[in-house]
Amino acid sequence: MISLAGRDILHAWGKFLFTGIGLGLLIGVTLTMAGVYRGMVDDAHVLLDNSGADLWVVQQDTLGPYAESSSLYDDVYRSIRGMDGVARAANVTYLTMQVRRTGGLAQRDVRAMVVGIAPDGPGHPGWPGFLVAGRHLTRGHYEAVADVASGFSLGDQLQIRRNLFTVVGLTRRMVSSGGDPMVFIPLKDAQEAQFLKDNDAIVRQRARTAANPALNRPNVPGLLDAVLAAQTTNPSVNAVLVQLNPGVDAEAVAEPIRRWKRFTVYTRAQMQEILIAKLIATSARQIAMFLVILAIVSAAVVAFIIYTLTLGKIREIAVLKLIGTRNRTIAAMILKQSVALGAIGFIVGKIAATFWAPVFPKYVLLVPGDALRGFVAVMVICVVASLVAIRAALKVDPAEAIGG
Amino acid sequence: MAEQTTEEPGIRIEGLGKRYGRGDTAVDALRQVNMSVAPGEVVGLIGPSGSGKTTLLKCLGAIIEPTAGTMTLGGEVIYDNGWRINDLRALRRDRIGFVFQAPYLIPFLNVTDNIALLPMLAGQPNREARRRARELLDALDVGHRALAMPSQLSGGEQQRVAIARGLVNRPPVILADEPTAPLDSERALAVIRILNDMARQFETAIIVVTHDEKIIPTFRRIYHIRDGITYEEQGEGRDLH
Numbered sequence: 309m310i311s312l313a314g315r316d317i318l319h320a321w322g323k324f325l326f327t328g329i330g331l332g333l334l335i336g337v338t339l340t341m342a343g344v345y346r347g348m349v350d351d352a353h354v355l356l357d358n359s360g361a362d363l364w365v366v367q368q369d370t371l372g373p374y375a376e377s378s379s380l381y382d383d384v385y386r387s388i389r390g391m392d393g394v395a396r397a398a399n400v401t402y403l404t405m406q407v408r409r410t411g412g413l414a415q416r417d418v419r420a421m422v423v424g425i426a427p428d429g430p431g432h433p434g435w436p437g438f439l440v441a442g443r444h445l446t447r448g449h450y451e452a453v454a455d456v457a458s459g460f461s462l463g464d465q466l467q468i469r470r471n472l473f474t475v476v477g478l479t480r481r482m483v484s485s486g487g488d489p490m491v492f493i494p495l496k497d498a499q500e501a502q503f504l505k506d507n508d509a510i511v512r513q514r515a516r517t518a519a520n521p522a523l524n525r526p527n528v529p530g531l532l533d534a535v536l537a538a539q540t541t542n543p544s545v546n547a548v549l550v551q552l553n554p555g556v557d558a559e560a561v562a563e564p565i566r567r568w569k570r571f572t573v574y575t576r577a578q579m580q581e582i583l584i585a586k587l588i589a590t591s592a593r594q595i596a597m598f599l600v601i602l603a604i605v606s607a608a609v610v611a612f613i614i615y616t617l618t619l620g621k622i623r624e625i626a627v628l629k630l631i632g633t634r635n636r637t638i639a640a641m642i643l644k645q646s647v648a649l650g651a652i653g654f655i656v657g658k659i660a661a662t663f664w665a666p667v668f669p670k671y672v673l674l675v676p677g678d679a680l681r682g683f684v685a686v687m688v689i690c691v692v693a694s695l696v697a698i699r700a701a702l703k704v705d706p707a708e709a710i711g712g
Numbered sequence: 713m714a715e716q717t718t719e720e721p722g723i724r725i726e727g728l729g730k731r732y733g734r735g736d737t738a739v740d741a742l743r744q745v746n747m748s749v750a751p752g753e754v755v756g757l758i759g760p761s762g763s764g765k766t767t768l769l770k771c772l773g774a775i776i777e778p779t780a781g782t783m784t785l786g787g788e789v790i791y792d793n794g795w796r797i798n799d800l801r802a803l804r805r806d807r808i809g810f811v812f813q814a815p816y817l818i819p820f821l822n823v824t825d826n827i828a829l830l831p832m833l834a835g836q837p838n839r840e841a842r843r844r845a846r847e848l849l850d851a852l853d854v855g856h857r858a859l860a861m862p863s864q865l866s867g868g869e870q871q872r873v874a875i876a877r878g879l880v881n882r883p884p885v886i887l888a889d890e891p892t893a894p895l896d897s898e899r900a901l902a903v904i905r906i907l908n909d910m911a912r913q914f915e916t917a918i919i920v921v922t923h924d925e926k927i928i929p930t931f932r933r934i935y936h937i938r939d940g941i942t943y944e945e946q947g948e949g950r951d952l953h
Contacts, residue, residue, distance in 0.1 A: 309832050309833075309838070310821065310828075310832060310838070312821075315820045315821055315825070316820040318820070319819065319820030319861070320820070624816070624818050624819065627816045629801075630773070630775070630804060630810060631805060631829075631833070631877070632804045632805020632833055633805075633833055634801065705775075707770050707775045707776065709812060710769055710770060710773070710889055
């Protein structure tokens with residue numbers, strides 16, 4: 309038996325191809341949206357992986373350091389480092405801000421997560437796991453290692469708050485949960501960037517403190533200087549990252565820190581839950597809404613196209629019915645055309661998504677499983693969308709071929 | 713089951729009626745249709761607009777159901793105050809050929825497959841169906857266009873292909889609905905000549921519904937239909953060769 313659907317497609321291949329391309333671009337957008345969500349989840353996992361931590365010690369009753377601000381003293385890590393099961397513990401600060409490239413090159417602002425890392429050396433919690441160019445931080449101040457996604461190059465001068473940093477190393481896939489590239493700088497500099505006020509504010513604060521009779525007592529020399537010194541030092545960090553010895557139960561170490569040191573501690577699973585279920589939940593719902601709308605639009609487009617193509621063949625369908633073609637043969641013809649259109653659209657969409665995904669500013673992760681699910685969804689949509697056209701075709705009276 | 717008769721094959725219609733609606737609003741589109749067309753014979757069916765030609769054609773084509781009378785096709789009673797055939801679709805496919813005013817070829821099938829589609833639908837192997845289609849195309853002198861698409865054919869060629877499609881399953885009857893309407897005199901006469909030749913060659917009864925004054929003199933027998941009633945008269949039977 310002749311494939312009526314195949315012959316019709318071959319006969320009007322241009323119409324099918326261009327319609328398929330249009331539908332494909334729509335499917336490509338849908339696959340990309342799914343890829344954006346996967347990218348966000350992957351960014352969250354990468355953030356946790358790259359921190360090198362098994363436990364996150366943060367300010368009590370906060371979801372810090374990624375989901376909420378958290379502040380704790382920078383000597384907390386010492387007492388944690390001495391606990392049983394703890395291999396390493398390190399202070400860390402995170403601050404998402406605009407980092408400005410200065411110097412001879414064109415000035416450029418990049419939104420980045422500035423990570424302050426303790427001067428322990430590579431392999432310690434918080435440090436970038438690997439470099440793709442240059443070297444790690446070796447000096448205590450004014451050096452930076454940047455993710456390549458920031459667009460910075462070795463030797464670039466970066467302005468972070470009032471200080472200038474030189475990029476000495478480049479790393480890859482070190483991003484925040486929001487997909488912003490990371491810039492690693494020494495902890496002391498990061499603390500200053502995060503907590504130190506500007507000069508004018510410091511002057512005003514000194515004046516206010518000096519004007520306070522309780523802090524500026526004539527008969528207590530040195531009190532005012534001590535207060536001012538306390539106000540301008542930066543003893544806070546956002547979190548302490550803890551690495552455990554192999555085989556140690558994370559919860560067994562976390563529990564005493566919560567109980568006796570009065571901090572909130574998250575294990576890796578809990579931090580993953582915060583990042584994925586809380587931090588990107590709204591974005592995920594937003595993307596899910598887009599996916600639903602795009603699926604509906606795709607279904608409407610396929611239904612409209614197949615319905616229009618079918619209406620254009622009413623006379624031929626009447627002739628086919630008159631000469632004894634079974635309804636199921638006609639229904640199969642329309643169904644196959646719809647499915648073929650979906651298949652063309654999916655192939656175009658997959659290719660388009662693969663090509664344009666790397667151009668997106670945020671990481672787009674195209675997962676084979678999503679493509680498979682997308683293909684099944686497209687096929688289901690095409691089958692459902694063809695029902696309207698099939699109904700119209702089956703209602704055609706064979707007498708229409710005769711007229712009268 | 714269909715009831716077999718001892719009459720000759722072809723088509724015979726007796727007292728056929730078709731009523732639309734009920735009660736006061738009922739309309740009798742066909743009142744008393746009597747026709748008999750022998751195998752190999754071509755008859756004309758003529759009538760003014762609204763006389764019931766199209767309704768009769770639809771009844772003969774098993775597209776709509778008459779409300780009275782009998783129809784015998786190829787010696788088999790197919791209607792006797794009710795269909796005697798269960799599968800009307802198969803009846804149309806296998807035992808009735810259609811030729812329309814416009815060829816209505818399937819635009820996405822080539823000439824051969826337009827014809828071969830019918831036997832394929834009836835379950836014949838593609839190769840055999842195409843062989844029969846080629847034979848008919850050769851008989852109709854359009855064998856050289858076997859692989860062309862319908863849009864590449866002239867109007868006359870398209871109508872010949874449509875005739876071949878009507879003949880391909882060797883039906884005992886062909887219903888031709890104004891097959892020469894869009895053609896000039898020469899081509900119209902050529903089509904009627906082909907229909908006559910094919911009727912003789914394949915022993916098929918052909919009923920040609922027409923308004924076309926050019927071809928009416930070619931029929932040996934003509935049925936006039938007026939207000940749903942048929943009247944038979946002898947035609948001129950002008951020589952087509």
